[in-house]
Amino acid sequence: MLNLLAWLFGLISLVIVIPSTIPFLGWGNWLALPVIVIGVILGALSSSDSGRNFCLIVLLIAAIRLSIGGGII
Template identity: 50%
Template sequence: MLNMLSALIGLVTLILMIPAVFPLLGALNWLLVPMALLGAFVGMFSARNGGRNFCLIVAGFGALRLFLGGGIL
């Protein structure tokens, strides 16, 4: 159950990251990366690790976007 919740948090975060790819909306990732890490934290308590890994990939994508945009763009 926690694996599905973690995957759902990751999916919602990934969908919300789509507008954050556009210029001047990248600061939205400051809210979405911790949200994905929260999903990974929830996934830690599951017997399976698919949702946790998905959330970590989503968080990594958001962190990469923040790095490329200088933390703001």
Template identity: 45%
Template structure:
């Protein structure tokens, strides 16, 4: 059950993150990354499957890199 919730949170993160790729909307990454962290935490609670956790971790890395390239971090 937690894995399914984590995947749904990951899909919300993905859609929000794709919107944040639009120029001048990069500030949304500051909102998207914490949502992904919550999804990864929920996914870590499920011991049977790691798909939701892994999805959220990949999204955190991708959107974190986008934030770094846009000058939002460092």
């Protein structure tokens, strides 16, 4: 059940992160980061690792985008 919730939080954050790759919408990544962290925590508490790994991939995408934009743009 926790793995399913981790996947759900990962999908919600991915929907936020994808449009945030457009210039001047990078602030959306800051909104997605808490959702991703909750998904990672739920995935770590579950018996399966797939939800946690998915959230970590989304976190990596958001972190790379934030580093490219200097954290703001």
